[in-house]
Amino acid sequence: MTKMNVESFNLDHTKVAAPYIRLAGTSEGEHGDVIYKYDLRFCQPNKEHMEMPGLHSIEHLMAENVRNHHDKVVDLSPMGCQTGFYLSVLNDDDYDNIQNVMEKTLNDVLEADEVPACNEVQCGWAASHSLEGAKEIAKNMLASRDQWDKVFG
16 A cells, blocks of 8 residues: 555554554654644544544543543644544643543543533534433443553454
């Protein structure tokens, strides 16, 4: 295969074993700061995916709550393939810390009684949410906590 510009396009999706968390790449700024991008893979590529209302809600919940556990979050964004998310953080290559942050964040999802910013003023498609779906996704990811560091089967 031809090497692509996008890191995940160079990943052999047939060889990974989700769920997992892996360092997908780094970007260094001109003053030495480094952004670490983590691949948070919830579903096995090309075998399963998150349904959009649950994915949308867990994205809102994680994006809001992850910042309560890590003070240098740059972004948390869903993958278009609906199998996971990318978490970008500043100056943190501590893999165990990232796993712990994600565990705390997913537990926040399980404890939530509403989806933050789930309204037409703060969300671009407020009609497409499912708190129950988000909790199911979080529960499934947490159930595999001991496998998060095993990327390849």
